[in-house]
Amino acid sequence: MTPTYPTEQCRSCPAQIIWTVTDRGRDMPVDAEPDPAGNVALSVNDKGQIVASVVKPHLAFGRKDLRLSHFVRCKDAAKWRRR
Template sequence: MEHPTEKCRSCPAQVIWATTERGKTMPVDVEPGPGGNVQLVEQYGQLTAVVVPAHRAFGRKDLRMSHFVTCPQADQWRRR
């Protein structure tokens, strides 16, 4: 499944923008990787980021990380 990407505003990484199940916007790493717990699901024409519990994520290779976790500049975007 191919998703449009955009450059992170803080680092050179490419991200996929998705909406969480609670309706918040979330940047997600483009490439799946070890430790990933975010599944991208297309629902009703919208890309949704679904957080997969650890016991269901074990061994899966299709899960990505939230870019809030992997971005070296994430702290500058956190709300105080």
């Protein structure tokens, strides 16, 4: 069973997202629904934060719990992305 995470609507589009933290401590929106093309695994760390980890392609085969970064699909991704 896939865990459930709190979601909210993207401020630019109607998609539901999950706010996560990367291994570098940066905020990252992730699509709420798992996607067969996904490469992001979610977990919860000891601080209770939802952590997004990129899964290498050879380890992603057959997984049904992976999601996409919301930046992949959001029409306004460039507006929100910080480098």
